[in-house]
Amino acid sequence: MALLGCGVVGTQVIRLMHEQAGDLAARIGAPLELAGVAVRRLGRKRDVAVGPELLTTDAEALVTRADVDIVIEVIGGIEPARSLIVAALSGGKSVVTANKALLAEDGASLYEAARQGGGDLYFEASVAGAIPLLRPLRESLAGDHVKRVLGIVNGTTNYILDKMDTTGASFTDALEEAQTLGYAEADPTADVEGFDAAAKAAILAGLAYHSRVTAAEVHREGITEITATDVASAKDMGYVIKLLAICARSEDGRSFGVRVHPAMIPRSHPLAGVREAYNAVFVEAESAGQLMFYGKGAGGAPTASAVLGDLVAVARNRLAGTRGPDESTYADLAVHPMGETVTRCHVALDVADKPGVLARVAELFAKHDVSIQTVRQEGRGDDAQLVIVTHRATDAALSATMEGLRELDIVRAVASVMRVEGDD
């Protein structure tokens, strides 16, 4: 086998392959042999002992070598990862990858190359790191219908939101702490703007609904605008704010929504207790009911654990002359637009403190067919605030209501709007 990339995950893969060589050979039925490691620079100091004769900067040559039958890709990003994986698969090799961005942008090409070449494409490490999640979705739930997936699939944003919740910190301060501790990168965009979670949501939705989904089809909102006040107000009401990846089938089962956005969930929900940089995915299936998978979503060793699990599976498949599960897109359901998604909202309005305000606000909600579950007035005079939680409605109706509120003369400002999930 060959390894593409020797960074945080790659070095752990090499270390574990050495340390557990005997176990891996026993579990596979044959020893694993590392034929080469493609790196960008040969001279760099590495955290793991790897024979210099194994290192190469010529990844293209490595993935087509006759003595390589399995390729592990842990470079990340679209190119050159895509070309290398496609070349390997087209050449009949099996590929294990952790590359969520590539799978969510162009998984179809990879699957197609795997079918043509007759090898396997496995990618457990691409979503929620060490947590066995894709294999359960692809295989264990193959006899069930997934209704909904609610996941905390980005450790960085969970760390930030957890700090904001437990210490009252602002987003900026919590982000800075996450960066100091190595949980967030110097440029945190991919995490805090929800791009990373959106790629994972696309992969999860594709598997859950046996349809093809790309990251571009995922409605995406990040956490940069969440304030310490939003977090405190959620806390007061018994909620906690999490960045969720949500895949939900429509009532008639003919389409589904895929979205990533911050949401308030009740503190009693199993996902509410997911602290620090942990990940957890809550799956609701017709027969199985509610399931939850919890663990570390990132890091060298946890990700390497998932990679090696896949490596054992594809190696066994090769020895048996067979392939694992192929892409399953037979259902071919449509992704419905965000406006058709059914959700609930928590809204805080700065209002004029005079008689008739509530009536006018309530009238606006009614006009858009959005019914109100609770309303609470806080403060008086210039500090008067109405806090409203709606019943379920389409996101389009909720958005139209928010627009309407912004235009209402008695509303000085829409102080915050947050979707509410996980309590239905």
Next chain:
Amino acid sequence: MALLGCGVVGTQVIRLMHEQAGDLAARIGAPLELAGVAVRRLGRKRDVAVGPELLTTDAEALVTRADVDIVIEVIGGIEPARSLIVAALSGGKSVVTANKALLAEDGASLYEAARQGGGDLYFEASVAGAIPLLRPLRESLAGDHVKRVLGIVNGTTNYILDKMDTTGASFTDALEEAQTLGYAEADPTADVEGFDAAAKAAILAGLAYHSRVTAAEVHREGITEITATDVASAKDMGYVIKLLAICARSEDGRSFGVRVHPAMIPRSHPLAGVREAYNAVFVEAESAGQLMFYGKGAGGAPTASAVLGDLVAVARNRLAGTRGPDESTYADLAVHPMGETVTRCHVALDVADKPGVLARVAELFAKHDVSIQTVRQEGRGDDAQLVIVTHRATDAALSATMEGLRELDIVRAVASVMRVEGDD
């Protein structure tokens, strides 16, 4: 395919096979056809529409029929299930079973028959019902080393302990409520004495440590002696009592322990929040770190979901002319006796309220090399009680200490002893 048993699970399997026929065919690549259903009595009224021509009381004939290639066994118990499964496997058929008792007593014979016949033996539904757990252990963690498994794998006892914890009920009252609600059987022995959990623990340990384990090797204690006082006292200290199935590798990795007993766990532990009849299994692996799997551990539809997931897998394997993972016992580790297990204890002692009592008690602990973490005196005079929590020690040393305490003249009674888990 053929179905053995048409009870709570069997009827759900038939219903879902009908309702999801199109999806199952698409996921497998060929339609499933139900060739026969073996039942004890033909005339009985059933909750599902099944053609009377499919019903038979001759299970032996059904499992060897030429037009049957997959057999689903949901009868339970040792015989006739074992003979039927062995006959099916020996005849080259694949078997999906939910039979934990049989797997934990004589899994080796089943695997052997599967190897000889060339078919598959799948049993996801045997442990923790709908929760995808065995496939992750067998496959996803195949590149990792499992250190410890801590599981709530019996819904009945979790329901009883949860009621005792939330309402202060006695064991007898909570059991009665569980029976009224259908969570506990009229004869609750298998659940409350830990037999059911012990069978599951044996299966989990075998998969986790790649060794052969039978239920007879599992140290087993039930929950019948837990009092409302024990539960309240645990609560006071920030703990909750759960019936745990625990598989733990020794420090040197050469042996492991398997046990089922009630234990106090901190309320902050992910397993502490598992309420009612839910199941959850916490897995600690060297590279993956801490993982948790949560969901419904029993019931017709959840169990049927796991059975159908396996059915899709074995049907795909047959079409591809291959087999799934075989028994993995290469590590062949020994099960060490309970005395060698390292754990902690919470002990409540009724003592004479006079000077020097603590010194004598502490001396006894020291004599057995058990160090004390906390000690607290409650009450005075005839009600004086010492509550002691130890540091980690072998179960043998802890047991010897308890024996010694019972013989100490200043100790009027050892009011309760409970192991403490999950906070190290």
